[in-house]
Amino acid sequence: GAGVSQTPSNKVTEKGKYVELRCDPISGHTALYWYRQSLGQGPEFLIYFQGTGAADDSGLPNDRFFAVRPEGSVSTLKIQRTERGDSAVYLCASSSNAGSTGELFFGEGSRLTVL
């Protein structure tokens, strides 16, 4: 596709369950970012990939959160033992810039609701 694609667009789950959120970046973009956004706030950085490797995972809040990008394209954000405080919109973005920061192209986001 032409843009960043995220699935699912909406996910409702129960506290304690495991969740996977998928991001398909723009073809050829080497950099991929995960952010999460709560209502009325700015996007909060989680993790940044350059190719297959996590270049910066300092934003992951705790060890329940993990992300992979095994082939340098699609990425999956995995959340174990979900808590109500994990409820937010999870945004993925990709960028063609390697080695210098540039424009991020965001997906529409995955809205996670933990009951």
Next chain:
Amino acid sequence: GENVEQHPSTLSVQEGDSAVIKCTYSDSASNYFPWYKQELGKRPQLIIDIRSNVGEKKDQRIAVTLNKTAKHFSLHITETQPEDSAVYFCAPAGNMLTFGGGTRLMVKP
């Protein structure tokens, strides 16, 4: 980590007036200074950016000015229109973007 603050948090202007939003940051290593616009229920989209070797950049009705010594940069929108109503985020960057808390701009027709 980077501390980013935006002011004001909300801004209401009459159509045709100008709007200015200021962003202050803490990391002197930041070298890229973008502004994103997010309409209700939509994704953030880049509207203008500037790098540290430039003091000002303009694109039609919008401009960004940078004061690297004072660690702040500002978004200027002239001749505002109702479709400019949105939340605006600054996102100073070194290796990755750190977003401010956002400014809700309301343009009254």
